[in-house]
Amino acid sequence: VEASIPEPQREAWTKNEFSGFKNKDDFEREVVRHVETTLARSLYNCDQSAAYSASSLAFRDRLIKDWNKTQQRQTFADQKRIYYLSLEFLMGRALDNAMLNLGFKDVAKEGLAELGFQIEDIIGQEHDAALGNGGLGRLAACFLDSMATLNFSAWGYGLRYRYGIFKQEIIDGYQVEVPDYWLDFNPWEFPRHDVTVDIQFYGNVRKGENENGKTVSIWEGGETVTAVAYDVPTPGYDTPSTNNLRLWSSKAASGEFDFQKFNSGDYESSVADQQRAETISAVLYPNDNLDRGKELRVKQQYFWVAASLYDIVRRFKKSGRSWNEFPDQVAIQLNDTHPTLAIVELQRILVDVEGLEWDEAWSIFGYTNHTVLPEALEKWPVGLIEHLLPRHLQIIYDINLFFLQSVESQFPGDSDLLTRVSIIEESQPKMVRMAYLAVVGSHKVNGVAELHSDLIKTTIFKDFVTIFGEDKFTNVTNGVTPRRWLHQANPRLSELIASKVGGNEYLKDLTLLNKLELFVDDKEFRKEWAEIKYANKVRLAKYIKSTLNINVNPAALFDVQVKRIHEYKRQQLNIYGVIHRYLTLKAMGPEERKKQQPRVSIFGGKAAPGYWMAKQIIHLINNVGSVVNKDPDIGDLLKVIFLEDYNVSKAEMIIPASDLSEHISTAGTEASGTSNMKFVLNGGLIIGTCDGANIEITREIGQENIFLFGVLSEDVEDLRHAHASKEQHVIDPALTKVFEAIQGGMFGNPQDFNAMISAVRDHGDFYLVSDDFQSYIDTHSSVDEAYRNQEEWVSMCIRSVARMGFFSSDRCINEYAEGIWNIEPLAV
Ligand code: CR1
Numbered sequence: 001v002e003a004s005i006p007e008p009q010r011e012a013w014t015k016n017e018f019s020g021f022k023n024k025d026d027f028e029r030e031v032v033r034h035v036e037t038t039l040a041r042s043l044y045n046c047d048q049s050a051a052y053s054a055s056s057l058a059f060r061d062r063l064i065k066d067w068n069k070t071q072q073r074q075t076f077a078d079q080k081r082i083y084y085l086s087l088e089f090l091m092g093r094a095l096d097n098a099m100l101n102l103g104f105k106d107v108a109k110e111g112l113a114e115l116g117f118q119i120e121d122i123i124g125q126e127h128d129a130a131l132g133n134g135g136l137g138r139l140a141a142c143f144l145d146s147m148a149t150l151n152f153s154a155w156g157y158g159l160r161y162r163y164g165i166f167k168q169e170i171i172d173g174y175q176v177e178v179p180d181y182w183l184d185f186n187p188w189e190f191p192r193h194d195v196t197v198d199i200q201f202y203g204n205v206r207k208g209e210n211e212n213g214k215t216v217s218i219w220e221g222g223e224t225v226t227a228v229a230y231d232v233p234t235p236g237y238d239t240p241s242t243n244n245l246r247l248w249s250s251k252a253a254s255g256e257f258d259f260q261k262f263n264s265g266d267y268e269s270s271v272a273d274q275q276r277a278e279t280i281s282a283v284l285y286p287n288d289n290l291d292r293g294k295e296l297r298v299k300q301q302y303f304w305v306a307a308s309l310y311d312i313v314r315r316f317k318k319s320g321r322s323w324n325e326f327p328d329q330v331a332i333q334l335n336d337t338h339p340t341l342a343i344v345e346l347q348r349i350l351v352d353v354e355g356l357e358w359d360e361a362w363s364i365f366g367y368t369n370h371t372v373l374p375e376a377l378e379k380w381p382v383g384l385i386e387h388l389l390p391r392h393l394q395i396i397y398d399i400n401l402f403f404l405q406s407v408e409s410q411f412p413g414d415s416d417l418l419t420r421v422s423i424i425e426e427s428q429p430k431m432v433r434m435a436y437l438a439v440v441g442s443h444k445v446n447g448v449a450e451l452h453s454d455l456i457k458t459t460i461f462k463d464f465v466t467i468f469g470e471d472k473f474t475n476v477t478n479g480v481t482p483r484r485w486l487h488q489a490n491p492r493l494s495e496l497i498a499s500k501v502g503g504n505e506y507l508k509d510l511t512l513l514n515k516l517e518l519f520v521d522d523k524e525f526r527k528e529w530a531e532i533k534y535a536n537k538v539r540l541a542k543y544i545k546s547t548l549n550i551n552v553n554p555a556a557l558f559d560v561q562v563k564r565i566h567e568y569k570r571q572q573l574n575i576y577g578v579i580h581r582y583l584t585l586k587a588m589g590p591e592e593r594k595k596q597q598p599r600v601s602i603f604g605g606k607a608a609p610g611y612w613m614a615k616q617i618i619h620l621i622n623n624v625g626s627v628v629n630k631d632p633d634i635g636d637l638l639k640v641i642f643l644e645d646y647n648v649s650k651a652e653m654i655i656p657a658s659d660l661s662e663h664i665s666t667a668g669t670e671a672s673g674t675s676n677m678k679f680v681l682n683g684g685l686i687i688g689t690c691d692g693a694n695i696e697i698t699r700e701i702g703q704e705n706i707f708l709f710g711v712l713s714e715d716v717e718d719l720r721h722a723h724a725s726k727e728q729h730v731i732d733p734a735l736t737k738v739f740e741a742i743q744g745g746m747f748g749n750p751q752d753f754n755a756m757i758s759a760v761r762d763h764g765d766f767y768l769v770s771d772d773f774q775s776y777i778d779t780h781s782s783v784d785e786a787y788r789n790q791e792e793w794v795s796m797c798i799r800s801v802a803r804m805g806f807f808s809s810d811r812c813i814n815e816y817a818e819g820i821w822n823i824e825p826l827a828v
Helices: 007-015 024-038 048-077 095-102 105-114 119-123 135-149 259-263 267-279 295-318 323-329 341-353 382-388 390-410 415-421 434-441 450-458 462-468 482-488 491-501 503-507 510-519 523-548 571-587 590-594 612-628 648-657 675-681 694-701 713-724 733-743 750-761 769-788 790-802 809-821
Strands: 081-085 089-092 129-131 154-159 167-171 174-178 190-201 204-209 215-220 223-235 242-252 330-335 365-368 379-381 431-433 444-447 473-475 557-562 599-604 638-643 660-663 685-688
Touching (some): 024 048, 048 095, 048 105, 048 223, 048 242, 081 135, 081 295, 089 135, 089 648, 095 105, 095 135, 095 223, 095 482, 135 242, 135 482, 135 809, 154 295, 190 295, 215 390, 223 295, 242 267, 242 295, 295 330, 295 341, 295 382, 323 330, 330 341, 330 809, 341 390, 341 434, 365 434, 365 809, 382 431, 390 415, 390 434, 431 434, 434 462, 444 450, 444 809, 450 473, 450 694, 462 473, 482 491, 491 503, 491 523, 503 510, 510 790, 523 638, 523 648, 571 599, 571 612, 571 733, 571 769, 599 648, 612 638, 612 750, 660 675, 675 694, 675 790, 685 694, 685 769, 733 750, 769 790
Parallel strands (some): 081 154, 081 330, 330 365, 365 444, 557 660, 599 638, 660 685
Antiparallel strands (some): 089 129, 190 223, 204 215, 223 242, 379 431
16 A cells, blocks of 8 residues: 555556557567567567567566456455465466467467467477476466466465476486576566565574563574565466466575675675575475475475465455454465475464464365375474474474364273374374374365375374364365366367367366267268377377487377376386287287287386486386387387476377377375376377276266276275285286396396386285286277277267366366355456
């Protein structure tokens, strides 16, 4: 309010209001203006990168208008807001998305052509914003798109990492990590040097009086680091709503710059202090579904949640409401346990800073669990938290005390239960169980697909269901945004679909896809459908040729597995299956070979830098490729491709080009999966296990349209036990042949793969590779069989797409809004 322009001068503002370009000529003018002024270049000096920069700036100018208005509308409406706290936002590229969401891609295309550029080249200049590892981070990005599209007052809060997920290079078949410095030119962020928060670490706690003379805990001393806000506008599709993603960057607090040191000539160490502060937001931890318990990670977490909560509370207080209205104005969603300290920090603000009484009953926080894998469940040593956040440890103890007291009164004398559910694990050293803290501190806990939501209730949170009752635990099956994952990634298919289902409306109501069923028997439509798939495959084949210098035949069946490399996702099962196929082909005579279905097996994905086994898997895939791809007996019948540096923008090219994709995790391990939805939405079929969202996909599209195999999750535990009780595990005969080939040196030094084989043969085959092997290869034979009948195959694809309406992230966000956030969209 203080900075607002007085009434009499406002006219000068309104009459000069900037309104971004509205047509092609305006757009061209804006691009030229940015090239000449913002970039200080000219038509003699404008490469594709400059054209990208100027186009982005032109779109950004338009976006800012909508964004400002959205913020004003939200402030004016003063309704409940949803705050989505996520340590990862895997946004990918912004320009293409902005063009499509604003509805100006055609204008830009023509404009750029007149200025001498092809729009695809310009889009391709953009560096991915890769502030995430995999599904969890991309889900957060899809949610931002849906929340804006559905006109919710929503904010994303995250960290502005200077280095996103590393760039993967493959050198001699091995993964090599290269830092991803992505901020050289980023037109999509706005530094808010006036929006800062000082964040405290370390220090001591004592009792003392607050401003109102009340006795409270006072946390003092230690060090302070400043959080600076960087705002990223996130446009909705076909709506003026443009929400804000606020990312915090760390820098040394101004009072911290040590002038003493500086003046005494110790300039270097004073700069070192600065750098230490900047380290907090320097790098994204590159682990997917894996917790390494690093101190800097917990520093990141507190830094981010403390800055975000300060911001949320500041905004709430500006409205002048009293604290009892806080739960009506604020819903905070915790994307996994990473932001769980927010629960503790809010309690600290209320009790220590605001002087309120301890109140447990507020429905502020919702917690989304994304995994049951024990290695991914966060735990922090009590000593570490005590040192870093002494007051927070006290509050955690208080939360635990109140909780255990209520459990004790509910279940008197059950000390085993108390030990099991305590937020503090009585181990050596003692640990804070973050998932338990999140459950206790949230009013709703959700899993991300039905099976997963059932599993958390019977495994990791079983006791909590007994204590809190069923109602606290719910399911929200994941979804994906059809704007990016169909309209943007597959423009031709999107256009063909629109022509049949009544225009682009289906992009906002994905259930309208069901109208496609009417056209399944339309020969012309099927032909166009198949042509689009073929063209997408040709594009990928060209990319493979240009990056790997391997020729693949676009008429072959493209079989794709792209995702983070993880033993539970079982890329090893896939590559063993490929080796089996290769051995089978080699054993055939030339006549029989000719009858086989040609395949291209495509892999992509990053291994966490410290995940040695995952790196071995990458190595084996590459070694198999280098043998198979140059085997003259095999030719086009089998190619094995590892695509380097899988990321969001590559996914946009790869997914539309797939005939078959692999979602083959050991049953019960993949919480949901989201690429499975993207592949089907783009007219590809799936081979998969009964796991995660595969189950619901099957239910929606029909089991005749999916290739399921493998053991069921309810049998996994018994099979693991059976393996563990045997000295040497008897492995599947076909898999044994595969192992023999590897150990005979067919794919390079067999030593390199001993650990992989040994995991199956000698260490209990935890991921049940051998148990599932025969049904996996049999199911692949059924795929080959089905693919031979192209007419029928295309019909299966069309029917599947028609039935995918459920998997829009819009449906998903509406479920959160209704079942967890209790929030309505804002009228536009
Ligand atoms: C799950 O492994 C799921 C995403 C998004 C991942 C994946 O199956 O689709 O979350 N979990 O819900 C995860 O990263 C830390 O846990």
